[in-house]
Amino acid sequence: MINVTCAIIKINNKILVTQRSEKMKLPLKWEFPGGKLEEGENVVECIKREIKEEINIEIEVVKQLTNSIYNYEIFTVNLIPFLSEYVSGEIILFEHNDYKLLEKSELLQLDWAEADLPIVKEFLKLEL
Numbered sequence: 001m002i003n004v005t006c007a008i009i010k011i012n013n014k015i016l017v018t019q020r021s022e023k024m025k026l027p028l029k030w031e032f033p034g035g036k037l038e039e040g041e042n043v044v045e046c047i048k049r050e051i052k053e054e055i056n057i058e059i060e061v062v063k064q065l066t067n068s069i070y071n072y073e074i075f076t077v078n079l080i081p082f083l084s085e086y087v088s089g090e091i092i093l094f095e096h097n098d099y100k101l102l103e104k105s106e107l108l109q110l111d112w113a114e115a116d117l118p119i120v121k122e123f124l125k126l127e128l
């Protein structure tokens with residue numbers, strides 16, 4: 001099982017979502033940006049590092065949500081989500097195909113990576 005952190009990032013009351021590139025696993029699926037936990041790293045360090053590496057911004061973690069464990073046949077992911085706030089930096093996509101800033105009510109319209117769906121649903125239940 002691979003441990004992967006991801007961030008639900010709020011920017012001006014919108015939510016940042018990213019689309020995986022054609023070359024990545026789960027091509028063109030939408031996800032919350034993030035990535036694999038490295039040895040000796042804690043989950044908060046991981047998510048901040050991955051967000052900087054993938055989309056060039058700094059974030060502040062607000063709250064950890066419930067992990068989503070999903071079996072994709074070729075691998076099983078333990079996805080560890082963090083509600084977070086944008087702090088600084090300009091969005092630059094180093095790996096992803098696209099990004100969107102969406103209203104909460106628009107989130108379910110995307111073609112999500114399967115592991116993200118329970119996280120999207122938990123997030124939608126939070127009153128924010």
Ligand SMILES: Nc1nc2c([nH]c(=O)n2[C@@H]2O[C@H](COP(=O)(O)OP(=O)(O)OP(=O)(O)O)[C@@H](O)[C@H]2O)c(=O)[nH]1
Binds near residue numbers: 004006113
């Ligand atoms: N970052 C991220 N990864 C997710 C999400 N949902 C989900 O199933 N994943 C899976 O978790 C893994 C995250 O790893 P990653 O983004 O660092 O890795 P990758 O696929 O670019 O690298 P790899 O192809 O070298 O394994 C991916 O295989 C991806 O399919 C998500 O919301 N965010």
